[in-house]
Amino acid sequence: MTAQPAAAQIAISMTGISKRFGPVQALHDADLEVARGTIHGLVGQNGAGKSTIIKVLAGILKPDSGTISVNGETVGNLTPSSVERLGVHFIHQDRLLVPTATVGEAVFLRHELGFGPFVSRRSMNRRAAELLKRYFDLELPVGILVQDLTTAQQKIVQITRALAQKASVLVLDEPTAALVKREVDSLFAVLRRLRDDGIAVIFISHYMQEIEQLCDRVTVMRNGTDVGTVDPAQTPIDEIIAMMIARDVGEMFPKRSVEIGAPMLEVSHLGMAGSFEDISFSVRRGEIVGLTGLLGSGAKEIVQCLFGLDRAERGSVKVEGKTLSLSSPVHAVQGGIAMLPEDRRAHGVAIDLSVRENISLASLGRYSGSGFVKRRQENQAIDGLIRELSIKTPGRDTLVRQLSGGNQQKVAIAKWLSCQSRVYILDEPTVAVDVGAKVEIYNLLNRLAGEGAAILMLSSDLLELVGVCDRVLVVYRGRLAGEFSGAELDGDRLLAASSGARIAKAEAFS
Amino acid sequence: MSVSHDTGASGAQRLGGFIASYSVVITFLAICLFFAVASPTFLTGANLYNVLVNNVVMLAIVALGLTIVISSGGIDLSVGVSVDMASMVFVMLLAAGYGGVFGVTVGLLAAVAVGVLNAILITRLKISPFLATLGVLFIGQSTQQLATSGGQPIYLITGYAGDQFNAIARTALLGVPTPVLVLIACIVVVYLLLHRSVFGRAVQAMGAQPGVAWYSGLAVPRQQSLVYIGCALLCGITGILLSATVKSYVPLSGNAFLLDAIGATFIGTTLSAERRPTVVGTLLGVLLLAVVKNGLLLIGWNFYWQQVGIGVLVFLVLAVSFGLRRARQ
Numbered sequence: 001m002t003a004q005p006a007a008a009q010i011a012i013s014m015t016g017i018s019k020r021f022g023p024v025q026a027l028h029d030a031d032l033e034v035a036r037g038t039i040h041g042l043v044g045q046n047g048a049g050k051s052t053i054i055k056v057l058a059g060i061l062k063p064d065s066g067t068i069s070v071n072g073e074t075v076g077n078l079t080p081s082s083v084e085r086l087g088v089h090f091i092h093q094d095r096l097l098v099p100t101a102t103v104g105e106a107v108f109l110r111h112e113l114g115f116g117p118f119v120s121r122r123s124m125n126r127r128a129a130e131l132l133k134r135y136f137d138l139e140l141p142v143g144i145l146v147q148d149l150t151t152a153q154q155k156i157v158q159i160t161r162a163l164a165q166k167a168s169v170l171v172l173d174e175p176t177a178a179l180v181k182r183e184v185d186s187l188f189a190v191l192r193r194l195r196d197d198g199i200a201v202i203f204i205s206h207y208m209q210e211i212e213q214l215c216d217r218v219t220v221m222r223n224g225t226d227v228g229t230v231d232p233a234q235t236p237i238d239e240i241i242a243m244m245i246a247r248d249v250g251e252m253f254p255k256r257s258v259e260i261g262a263p264m265l266e267v268s269h270l271g272m273a274g275s276f277e278d279i280s281f282s283v284r285r286g287e288i289v290g291l292t293g294l295l296g297s298g299a300k301e302i303v304q305c306l307f308g309l310d311r312a313e314r315g316s317v318k319v320e321g322k323t324l325s326l327s328s329p330v331h332a333v334q335g336g337i338a339m340l341p342e343d344r345r346a347h348g349v350a351i352d353l354s355v356r357e358n359i360s361l362a363s364l365g366r367y368s369g370s371g372f373v374k375r376r377q378e379n380q381a382i383d384g385l386i387r388e389l390s391i392k393t394p395g396r397d398t399l400v401r402q403l404s405g406g407n408q409q410k411v412a413i414a415k416w417l418s419c420q421s422r423v424y425i426l427d428e429p430t431v432a433v434d435v436g437a438k439v440e441i442y443n444l445l446n447r448l449a450g451e452g453a454a455i456l457m458l459s460s461d462l463l464e465l466v467g468v469c470d471r472v473l474v475v476y477r478g479r480l481a482g483e484f485s486g487a488e489l490d491g492d493r494l495l496a497a498s499s500g501a502r503i504a505k506a507e508a509f510s
Numbered sequence: 511m512s513v514s515h516d517t518g519a520s521g522a523q524r525l526g527g528f529i530a531s532y533s534v535v536i537t538f539l540a541i542c543l544f545f546a547v548a549s550p551t552f553l554t555g556a557n558l559y560n561v562l563v564n565n566v567v568m569l570a571i572v573a574l575g576l577t578i579v580i581s582s583g584g585i586d587l588s589v590g591v592s593v594d595m596a597s598m599v600f601v602m603l604l605a606a607g608y609g610g611v612f613g614v615t616v617g618l619l620a621a622v623a624v625g626v627l628n629a630i631l632i633t634r635l636k637i638s639p640f641l642a643t644l645g646v647l648f649i650g651q652s653t654q655q656l657a658t659s660g661g662q663p664i665y666l667i668t669g670y671a672g673d674q675f676n677a678i679a680r681t682a683l684l685g686v687p688t689p690v691l692v693l694i695a696c697i698v699v700v701y702l703l704l705h706r707s708v709f710g711r712a713v714q715a716m717g718a719q720p721g722v723a724w725y726s727g728l729a730v731p732r733q734q735s736l737v738y739i740g741c742a743l744l745c746g747i748t749g750i751l752l753s754a755t756v757k758s759y760v761p762l763s764g765n766a767f768l769l770d771a772i773g774a775t776f777i778g779t780t781l782s783a784e785r786r787p788t789v790v791g792t793l794l795g796v797l798l799l800a801v802v803k804n805g806l807l808l809i810g811w812n813f814y815w816q817q818v819g820i821g822v823l824v825f826l827v828l829a830v831s832f833g834l835r836r837a838r839q
Contacts, residue, residue, distance in 0.1 A: 307725075309725075328729075329724060329725060329726075329727050330727050330728070330729050332727065333726070333727025334727065339725060341725055343721075345719075346719070346721045346722075347721040347722055347724075347725040348722065348725070349719075349722060350715055350718040350719035350722040350723075351718075351719070352718040352719070352784060353714065353715060353718045353719075357711065357714065357715070358722075360711070361711065361715055361722070361723070361726040361728070362726040362727050362728075364708040364711055364712075365708070368707075368708050371707050371708055371709065372702070372706050372707050372708070373706060373707065373708060373710075373711060399784065415726065
């Protein structure tokens, strides 16, 4: 290449990119420049234009205007396959590997090894094993299927696929969303090594700590354009968040004062062999109780049992004094329990149904007479909830697919408001939701509690638990290992209790 | 139902959108026009009556059943078996001298039994609808052959049974043939159930995202059972009409409805912006298929070429609708 030395350091340069979808200006004169040998963060609220600019780079969307150059060469009319030929590879958020392929087949997908039209699975598996060992020091059984790998291993296989094809730029969209801490650490080690080998890494994440730990540069997007590129080592996280939301971070956890009343949800001696034993607690009217524990601690399973998704073997659950049958969600919902599931797209909202159909799904009985839906009554109630929760949607008949993640989550919450549920079980309510929408969800929880609901929130975000909850219960190896409230409620204590450290006396920590 | 997304769309885009949404209607009208010009018999009262009573009614009722099933995210490959079971039991009971009302009732129950079997396989044993109903299809076909010494038809042209058949197929109320009245009743019931009732909402939710329906406290297995039983009942109605029309039971004749009914339902989905099956869309799909079959026959194409014509037509409607819609995005 004959480009100047400075330009030669630039792997990706996108300038003046604009993209419009109907009335929505998704990108407006956005720039993104990524140098070789750096890890470049891309942050912004949902709807800020992160995914759109990445889809433009991936050749999935055509920009209305702007220029893109890869490794110093201006390229026009990108398509997903031409982008790959240029050495730009994408690790998308959703697993995009064929579950029944072997690791070798996955690594060499569309670039199969073999003779002529014949594919040699054996040589692919062997070569893939060599690559995994060389790059990541990872040894997997030869011929293991993709579906038997952990999510982190699948990410690594995807990265290996990119490397096998001589990637010079690697784009990772929310790669840590489904990973546990240890896996995140090993992924980060891999990314750092790739950076040192001169590869440009674009890293999209909602987690500010990750950006701070990992990235050399970070570009912040807001309202479809880039509002700044900074060095995260020299810029406080608060400042980056402020750039994203143009709002003060101090308001993130809104204060509240609520009268706490009689017990609404009473759990006694709940047990399920192999998961948890002898779990007893209660959540009172107006109270927000947090529940936390490491992966496999049983915290998640407790929540599943309370909603009838799994069957507890022992113990009982009462809502407002009435014992509930825990055999299926049908009974839980009838008993007044609402569930905001972690996997929003699989269990929270049906993205191919309209906002209206989603919101009224759990409460059709309220809007119907002798089996038929009363549309006028339903419409009024839905419009009311859309206004109340300020759900940003063109109308009640818009498909949920077209809303941003935060607004989808609000639709999922509205479903239970419409049902007039009294007890809310929230499973990681702010996962994959941007900062602005998080604040709105916290406000909503406060309001629900203020109106007399009892809220049980399962979360692994310690800041969130400390900021939002009145009390936090910690589960360790299937048992309640601690309860913290008031001055004792802080991140260090929660972390210590979740990892099994003995909590002797409060003074020990202060 | 539909959403207007394109406030700033040009005239051409809007026309494209219109054609995409109404490609079935437009194709239907164009085809009617073509046959009206090409064949003098096409637009005659006698021919249209024949199309309606012999081609549309029975297929439409089966297709309505499949519309419910496909809306729920499932498929029923055993619709033909339900049709045949009703037909077989009805005809055998008449042959044995039982009364018409009794025959119809037990015939319909035989069809319902097929639906119950599907429901058990799908909701209790958790077999996927495709495989469960495929298994029932095989079992149902063999059952018929075993019951009729290898597939011998039962003809009951005259006498008592003939009168019973005529009472169903050859009567009319206020000039409307009884089978058409039955179809209208089925349309009204299925429309109300699918598009206006709480049950319909649950069905649509199951079809869109079963996990969400379950997490919303809907009794998914029960609704799913009702879906397959309802479909089988509708097929049973077709089975009774079929026997009454041809005055016989011909083993395995119900299978002819399967592919046409699936085709009609999917052609019908092009009518909805969300690509969901709808009662109106399905009916248009049925009319389209029936008119094309009849028209091709009238202009002298033989049976085998009819199939080619229908295949091309299905591609045409889907291609126009999907293509234009994609171009707009």
